[in-house]
Amino acid sequence: MAVATGLCAGGNYFNQPLLDSIAAALGVGQSTAAVTVTVAQVSYGIGLLFLVPLGDLLDRRRLSVALMLLAAAGQAVSGLAPSIGWLMVGTAAAGLFSVAAQVLVPFAATLAEPERRATAVGTVMSGLLVGILLARSVAGLLSGLGGWQTVYRVSAVVMVVVALTLWRSLPSSRERHGLGYGGILASMGRLLRDQPRLRTRSVLGAVSFASVGVVFATMAFLLAGEPFGFGDVAIGLVGLAGVAGALMANAAGRLADRGLVQATSGVGAVLLCAAWGLFALGGQVLLAFLAAMVIADMALQSVHVSNQSVIYELAPHARSRVTSVYMTSYFIGGATGSALGSVAWAARGWPGVCLSGLALAVVTVAVWLLDLRVASRAADARQAC
Template identity: 60%
Template sequence: MAVACGLCAGSNYVNQPLLHSIATHLGVGDGTAALTVTLAQVSYAFGLLLLVPLGDLLERRRLIVSLMVLAACGMLLSGFAQGFALLAVGTLMTGLFSVAAQVLVPMAATLAAPGRSGQAVGLLMSGLLTGILAARSVAGLLSELGGWSLAYRVVAGALLLVALALWSVLPTSRNQAPPRYGQALRSLATLAARHPRLRSRALLGALSFGSTSVLFSTMALLLAGPPHGLGDAAIGLVGLAGVAGALMANVAGRLADRGWGQATTAASVALVLLSWGALWLGHANLAWFIAGMLVIDLALSGVHISNQNVIYQLAPEARSRVNAVYMTSYFTGAAAGSALGSAAWQGGGWAATCAVGAGMALLNAGALLYDRRLARSAVTAAA
């Protein structure tokens, strides 16, 4: 399940180290190529809103495998694209159906033993984050070997193989009294209105991922240009600096099970902001850039796992729908961050990009204060 999460999430990050090569091969500008990052995240957000709630309605094993096969088809379209239009269609299709990962995560929380859901979610999120990091690195290496399209084709094949493995090993799982699809979609708004901490944690996730996505959408453009002048493979390897984020996911899950979720969130929010100082220095110094990327990936993981531990306790009978509300907000923030990052890069270069990323991190600190007030109110009401 962790490997499947990694492949599904990673399929939306294959393009990030390849943006310059895609722009050159398809004859489009860097800004246009960077739009594929935004397209992936927007379509993923729609998949979260429209498809993830099906995890509370349908048999989950069949749903997960079907979504992964369709995501693989989208990767194949991108891998054989000879123009930007077909690449965009393939990107949209992959983003929409790769939400299989977000059906797997609440399924793991459901299957976990009592008191160990945080650990189970952390394990799958470690796989998911490792997949994102590996996607950047492997895509860069494959691009050097056989061109940027080879990365898409290889990931498509891997998705199909793991989908087959999941069909063999996953248990059948579904709600005993599932709601109708229309009821499930309407209940998303009801869940958001009923649970204030779902709203606050969704905002925290959106701003954290939005700030990080400012980096994701522009790092290849910075590293490919002067003074760094890195190729696709080297840019992909730089992405491995964030491997600490994958390790942090499992640690954050264990801390949440022990009651340290709020402290983990606060420390992670502070690190998102601090990372932008190192990233700004990274304009001329690769070591500072790598340090900043390591810190922001680690911090994003800490916020995200702490968020999921909170929201899954709010409505255990509707975990897929709660996850849909949260993750829709999460990737809406990511899409906004990608778009703002691309615009900042075109308008003011790396300095403007860092200013936008740090600005979103400052807003995130305000969201943290709001969530802490809600948490204290809940404790007071319970007492």
């Protein structure tokens, strides 16, 4: 399951180290090529909102496999795209159906023992993050070997193989609650209304991912230009600096199972602010940029896994719907950060990118403090009862 989530989520990040090559090969500007990053995030968000809730309606094994096969078709379209328009179509399709990853995460939580649920989620999330990191690096390496489209073609084949493996290895799992698709969608609004911490944790995830998304959308432009002058392969390898984040996802799950959810979230939010100070220096110093990547990925996973630990306990009977609400917010945040990063780069270059990312990191700390208050009020209410 960890491998499958990594493949699904990673496919949305292939384009990030390749933007300069895509722009040159398809005869478009850098800003136009960067729109593919936003398209991937927005289409993923749409899938989260309308497809992930099906995990509380349909058999999760069938749903996961079907979505992976459709995502593979989108990657194939991208790998054969003769123009930026076709690349947008393939990117949108792959992003929409790669939400199979977010069907598998609550599936893992359901299959795990209660005392190890957060650890199981952290393990699957580690696989997801490793997939994202390897996606950037493998994309750069394969681009150097066979052109920027190679990674999409290889991904399509591998996703089909993994989907068939899931079909053979996962058990069937289906919720029994009598709701139809319309009822499932309507109930998400009620969950958001009735669960204050679902609201605060969703916003917390969104702004933290937006902060990191700012750099994801622009790092290829920074590293391809002066003073670095990196090619696709080198840019892809830089992404490996964030592998510590994958280790942090697993550690965050274990800390959550020990009752340290709030501390993990708070440390992650503060580290995210610190990372942007290093990113500012990283505009000229590669070592500072690499350190910032490590810290930012660790911070993001600390916040993200602790968020999931909280929301999965709010409504155990509706984990796919809770995931849909939270992850839709999360990836809307990512898409917003990507778009903001592109605008900031065009307007003020790397300093503008750093100011935008830092502002979002400061908001992350503020939302965490708000969640502390909401959690405290909820605890007081339970004691009063």
